[in-house]
Amino acid sequence: MNHIANTLWNAVQAIIGFNLIFPLLLLFIATLVRKKKPARQPGKEADYAIIVTAYLYTDSLHSVVSSILKLNYSNYLIYIVADNCDISNLHFESDKVVLLRPETVLASNTRSHFYAIRNFRRAHERLTIIDSDNLVEPEYLNNLNTYFDQGFEAVQGIREAKNLDTTYARLDGARDIYYHYYDGKQLFDAGSSATLAGSGMAFTVALYRECLEQKDIVGAGFDKILQSEIVKRNKRIAFVPDAIVFDEKTSRSDQLVNQRARWINTWFKYFRFGFTLIFKGIANFSWNQILFGIVLLRPPLFIFLILGMMMMFVNLFINPMVAALWAAGFIAFVTGFVISLKRSHTDPRIYTSLAGIPKFVFFQLISLANIFRANKRSVSTQHFHTETEIEKTLQEQKV
Template identity: 65%
Template sequence: MNIQDIIKLIWYVFQIAIGYNLVLPFLLLVLYAIVKKKTEHNLTSKPEADYAIIVTAYEQTTLIPAVVASLLKLNYSNFLIYIVADKCDVSDLKFEDDRVIVLRPEQTLSSNTRSHFYAINRFKRAHERLTIIDSDNLVDPNYLLELNKLFDLGFSAVQGVRDAKNLDTLYAALDGARDIYYHFYDGKLLYNVGSSATLAGSGMAFTTQLYKECLGHLDITGAGFDKILQKEIVSRGYRIAFANDAIVFDEKTSKSDQLVNQRARWINTWFKYFSFGFGLIGKGIFQLNWNKFLFGLILLRPPLFIFLLIGLFCMLLNLILNPFLALIWFLGFVIFIIGFILALAINNTDARIYKSLWGIPTFIFYQVLSLLKVRNANKHSVATKHFHADKKTQ
């Protein structure tokens, strides 16, 4: 084999490695349609499991009263709320309900998991389960009840849905569209075809024992603790369930600079942790474990805009090198677009999101700009600063 053949082989392998990402969501949808079965939840009455609700805040506490008000409206009684106000002024965080515990670390933690374990080490009682909520979230009143349905089936880790709280700007609406796409394919479909839902950073719950087992021995800084956590969970042989009706309302990015900084951190975490996928794929093959294999495949996938832009480059280059392959790429994009639209249609998407789709090129442009900040992404901020004024609680 000469050097030209080797280059050609590498080129083909590269195209396959990128191109499968265009059609994999649609293949998951087809598989889901084939194996789809209605999950029968155990409806027998059980004592309420004891939850610790951990709310983390960094520098900003503006939205904390709203999230606490939302949590206190839960149709549930057996829980305590732990607010970890890292590097925050807590003088205004006064709550009459004794179920709300405000914790102000003596030293700056600058880490999600440090904040979580700061709360865990100060639990007022031995909570059976914990759920993680961001300081900009609101929750559906039935949030814990819906999580319980999956825990009662024997799962130890559950991811809920992060629905858009604000769709008032182009960026927020497009961010909401992205979340719908990922929740559908990386959440609902992955779980229902026998693998695990990916974790989304908040709106997720675990048995306290599993969370401590997975992360208690690690000191994680910067963004991406959820990437490490999901790898640890799946590696141990657990599946992460998806609770389609356990809803948290999440603040979406509303400004371009906010979008760039946030995506820079997210892209940084992919480059940092995507290699986890190789290990899980290997374990899946040798252990004949479908959950590990498919989940590992998902972890290798680049951020959406990256593989779309690389795919577009491959298609245009093949117009010169190999028109037949260019046609294959075109068909791949058609399949991807169909899958994207189906995800929106199946989820009864808000009309404002459909109207925002014309802005996708602008959205991608700002994410390309975020690539310039990837190397120092975690130095810009350890949390997204929000500017949307919350006018009501759910």
Template identity: 65%
Template sequence: MSFQDIITLIWYIFQIAIGYNLVLPFLLLMLYALVKSHGRKKLTSIVEADYAIIVTAYEQTTLIPSVVSSLLKLNYSNYLIYIVADKCDVSSLKFDDERVIVLRPEQTLSSNTRSHFYAINRFKRSHERLTIIDSDNLVDPNYLLELNKLFDQGFSAVQGVRDAKNLDTLYAALDGARDIYYHFFDGKVLFNVGSSATLAGSGMAFTTQLYKDCLGHQDITGAGFDKILQKEIVSRGFRIAFADNAIVYDEKTSKSDQLVNQRARWINTWFRYFSFGFGLFGKGVLKLNWNMVLFGLILLRPPLFIFLLIGLFCMFLNLILNPFIAFIWFLGFVIFILGFILALAINNTDARIYKSLWGIPKFIFYQVLSLLKVRNANKHSVATKHFHADKNTK
């Protein structure tokens, strides 16, 4: 084989490695449509499992009263709320309800998992399950009841839906569109075709023992603890269930600088942890484990804007090198766009999100800028700063 043949082979392999990401969601959607009618039986919990609700805050406590208020309105009685206020002034965090425990670490933790285990080590009782909520979230009153439906089917890890709390700016609406796409394909579809939902950082729940087993021996700093956690869960042979009615309302990025800093951290975590996909895929092939194989492929996928830009580059370059392959790339983009539109349509998307789609190029531009901050992303901040004034969602 000549040197030119080797270069050509590498070029084709590279295109396949990027291009399959355009069509895989649609293929999984077709599989989902076939197996949907054979879905799991919905169960109703008779006994209320004991939950620890861990709310983590870093530097900011402005929205804590709102999240606590929503948690105290849950249609559930067997839970305690643990607020871990890391590097925060807690003088204003006064709650009359004995179910709310405010914890203020003596030393700055600067880590999600350190905050979680700070709470776990100070549990007032031995909670069977724990759920993680961000300090900017609000929860649906039936949140724990919906989680229980999946736990009662035998699952030990469940991801809920992070719905948009604010859609008042272009960036927030586009962020909401992105979440709908990922929740549908990486949550509902993946889970229903026999794999696992990806974890989203909050709105997720686990048996307390599983969480300890997965992360108790690790000291994780910076963003991306959810990437390590999902790898640990799936590699142990568990599936992460998706509860599409367990809803938390999440604060979306509303300013361009906020978007750049947040995405820089997210992109940084992909570069740090995408190699997990190779290990899971290989282990799944050896064990003939569909969950590991498919989840491994998902972990290898670059962030959405990266593989879209690389795909466009390949398509335009092939207009010169090989017009037929350029046409295949074009079909791939058509299939991807169709899948994206279907995800929005199936989820009864807010009209404000549809109106924001014209701003996708601008949204991508700021994410490209975030690449410049990737190397030192975790040094900028360990949490997203929020500027949106809290309002009632529903």
């Protein structure tokens, strides 16, 4: 019995410890196999449907539409799906904007997306999904095309922070930088697929319909199902670091708790997809599926860090040599985290906010306690920045 317990204890330690060194391991693999970035190919503009979804709140819609209309691109239409919204104050003069208000409450991202698809004004070749609190950089669609033109059917852009007004927003931005760098750039460069981020992503309309049209997804996590369906077909999701959307970060503790409760809930709900992809990858000899499956099995950042700390503390009393290995693992993780910040466009304010990480983790622990009623607490994140503040932010970032 003791032998079984020791074996299980060592196995759990190995699994959690692997997550600490995985970022540097992924960086090493990506460095070995990285290919040259493809050049933009001038040619005919592909026809895009830009789907903007809103639930309950419409305060930021005029700003997001204004930023989209400034795209250096002409062949697109904007479909705003205002689900359960008051649209009396929404007026758009451009004929590129199609305002849709479903007759019944949808309360689902994918239901809103397919409501837009069923109301397309023409047969679009590609679609891209933008949140109602996002803003887009003028070359967004052109940069997406660089990878579509290479044969990819699914691409993920980068979501940069639109606001860094509080410690919570800055730490949220730091977290995004870390995940974009490893789960986006390095994972794709290593020969697998970038993970999807919920917005700032684009697909051929045919692939999106093939993956999700027969599924009715409620609650958070449609992007988790979508990425699994794409990689299950052994297609790769490209990461496009130049396709930039500006995403509003959580600036208040109540926002953070509600949002993270939904996100953590989706990991517990969908991490099993990782096993499916690993088994498929082994059967298909697919590096794309195997590596992506490993990433899907990884717990949220704060969970494996806390578990690792606990295991290191226990080993201080039962096996100091193993405790030293844990310390080395944490050094490797911190090194990887710093590399992600240094090699990205990191605002100096983010560095000054890192001292607030313990408080940030504390609120995520509160989120963990609320995961089983996560989708009941809120199905969308309310933001609190006025359009004037948003325009000021864009001017500062020289968009």
